[in-house]
Amino acid sequence: MSVNIKIKNAVKRYGQSTIISDLSLEIKEGEFFTLLGPSGCGKTTLLRMIAGFNTIEGGDFYFNDKRINLLDPAKRNIGMVFQNYAIFPHLSVRQNVAFGLKNRKFPRDRIEAETQKFLELMKIDQYKDRMPEKLSGGQQQRVALARALVIQPDVLLMDEPLSNLDAKLRVEMRFAIKEIQNRVGITTVYVTHDQEEAMAISDRIAVMKDGVIQHIGKPKDLYQRPANLFVSTFIGRTNLLEAKLVVEAGRARLAFPGGFELAMENVRDECRKSQDVIVSIRPEEFVIADGSGAGLKTIVDSSVFLGLNTHYFVHLETGQQLEIIQESKIDEIIPNLSGIALSVKSEKINVFTADGSVNILKGVSDDKTAVGEV
Amino acid sequence: MARRKMFDIWSVLYVAIFAAYAIFLLYPMYSILRNSVIGEDGRLTLQWFVKFFSAKYYSQTLIHSFNVTIWTTILTLIIGVPLAYFYNMYEIKGKAFIQVLIILCSMSAPFIGAYAWIQLLGRMGVVTVFIRNLTGLTIPNIYGFNGILLVLTLQLFPLVFLYVSGALKNIDNSLLEASDNLGCTGVKRFFKVVVPLCMPTILAASLLVFMRAFADFGTPLLIGEGYRVFPVEIYTQFLGETGTDYSFAAAISVIAILITAAFFMVQRALSKRFAFTMNALHPIERKPAKGMFKVLIHFYTYFVVGLAFLPQLYIVYQSFQNTSGKLFKEGYSFSSYTTSIKRMSDAIPNTFIIGGIALVAVVLIAIVIAYLVVRRSNVVTTAIDTMSMLPYIIPGSVVGIALVMAFNKKPLVLTGTVAIMVIALCIRRLPYTIRSSVAILQQIPITIEEAAISLGASKMKTFFRITVPMMSNGIISGAIISWVTIITELSTAIILYNSKTITLTLAIYTFVTRGNYGYAAALATVLTALTIVSLMVFMKFSKSKEITF
Structure with missing residues (x-):
């Protein structure tokens, strides 16, 4: 049976230092939810509060309607997968998987049946009598997952489970995890600092920084309409340019230093006033204009041909460097030191207030704002 | 709940x-x-400390102890570090056996080594007598400083060997290859790269050797004769025949603790300066040595280990000799075993x-x-x-x-x-x-x-x-x-x-002090056998096979 998780005004302190000051969050039943952020942002701390391994200094944690703040970790019915797998090295694969069932005092035949079922589900059936040290990293990962899932937990918690695997296996296990989660349909909280991994695997993502949630949304929302400057730089690559938002007769346009101007149709009404802004333009949102048309005047420094795409590194007259990604063309690659003009796909770029705290465009979908009233 | x-x-x-x-x-x-600061009248006093430092008779034990300890530490490093280097860098024939012998040497009680060396090189020692009969020459006196130094060095260099071997196993081979690549090879590499990398361990081993040598009193008691050292002085003041003096013994004890504490601090401070962590992805692989060098390192290894193990071998031999009272006589039997075990029936x-x-x-x-x-x-x-x-x-x-x-x-x-x-x-x-x-x-x-x-x-x-x-x-x-x-x-x-x-150990000591060398040898052999069995059990259980003291 799966649950939804509600966290209200959570506080975490270690001695004098406050890691999380006031955090609220709701995770839906059966959802694959990811906590994403740079190291030290408090994501693992929050996960371990849910698991019961960290004390909770304030706020309320609920599984459905049951408050779990003081519930013993052994009784929360949680499946947990650790960064280092935490496989018991002195127990065989089968004994590892059966460990949780034995603690629940299930009858022996049921333990065997359930263990076998999950060994098969995770495709580690053939290794069941091996000791863990004889397994590869990917196989250990599967044991850890089987062990966490076999107890039919209400919640599955995963703390950077793929960070110890090599790149190829990581991609492979991503799909394995996603598939098994879909099949079992269990509420899953996943912690990672790898934004690509988070995008690939999650239903929704909460981006965290310094113990504060910056944005909660679907991967597409985070990438295309990040709630603030931090999210736009943390998810994917981007170029930041200072510019002025000029509003005249109700029409808004961006004025870049050097003279290039761009009409903006989708500025939110309450933000339609002249102000300094920061414009976030992803490398693929530039369009290299022909000849000397209107656009940002730049000089090509270097280029990298990667097959599907070609990356150009250019600089503006101000000296600021920009990265551009273009689908590779059959024509010659633009030679270094050429002058090119850049226009941008105005519907795709994002514009933030000068302090970077708010995206002033329409279409930002952020569940963070909806949590407070739960 | x-x-x-x-x-x-x-x-x-x-x-x-x-x-x-x-x-x-x-x-x-x-x-x-x-006890060390309270006088006979029950008042606070420093008279015991003053007594110790004002009489040369007492204070020179301190200088003696430092002499023994510092020289022992230096010699164990000179012997142990190269031995560990050769052992871990090059193929040495019979290396597994050698390691077992070295470990056994480190595990026997030092006083047993002392008394065995007396049997070999003492006034009536087998070797002494043999050389005198052959050449008419009398070999240098083994009693006193030289004897203590000999016994303690041979007893304690295994610690340096084991510690430094452990450190060498943590050195990544690529560090040595990088050194070679940059033109630093051979002896130069040993001093410029290997020794500095092992420095934290060498310091730790030095401290251990220092502490052991400073505190050991079985050896100087047996072989030291007139060369009086600190721990023996504590013992004689406490239990000596000249009457016991608790307060004075206590004062000397306090001085001893202060000295060891000071050295502990110095070692801690030094190791902090050298501290770094290493993790060998590619541990050093032993290479075959060539030519003269191969002969030399084999000779060195066998000689040192043989010398260190000689006393134990001799004791085993002695344990089977027939005795008559305190003297050994012709023929071999188990009589020393049966008698000694009977006499010390509680010991085992x-x-x-x-x-x-x-x-x-x-x-x-x-x-x-x-x-x-x-x-x-x-x-x-x-x-x-x-x-x-x-x-x-x-x-x-x-x-x-x-x-x-x-x-x-x-x-x-x-x-x-x-x-x-x-x-x-x-x-x-x-x-x-x-x-x-x-x-x-x-x-x-x-x-x-x-x-x-x-x-x-x-x-x-x-x-x-x-x-x-x-x-x-x-x-x-x-x-x-x-x-x-x-x-x-x-x-x-x-x-x-x-x-x-x-x-058992005390019984051996008792027999030694009474002059019943045959019985002492028998019990010492039992002790060695017990140690060997324990070691075999250790080898079965220990994954790393690393011995730490």
């Missing part, structure tokens, strides 16, 4: 361990300190009873303290941790004297009991066992325990079913080393034992 209960169990353990240390370590240390059972109880206590206490220190660190556990390390810097004879001073009068009279022997052994051995248990536990990620808890196991169950089994390999191999050091312990036990609590 469950958490509440667990909290109580651990709290009881905190208090119990803390109290035990207060009673059996702090109180005896206080007794010794108190006592060794197992006292050693066994002490071992179990040491292991259990060490596991609990390690768990408290690593997993439940707080002010109390830090205090326990610090206290438990104190005996590391206290010479064994001082521990013995302190216990006698504390527990030879009411309310708690323990002198002459098995209990006081066990307590002494626990106090002396715990610092090492706690260190190794802490190291083992630190290598077990806490997430493994959390995994067990999240799978529904209680904290107690997690401790016994997950934590302890995961530690078990390390604990068992550590326990075996503890066992060997416990059964060969002399300096504390000699102050505390009586005829009822005599152990």
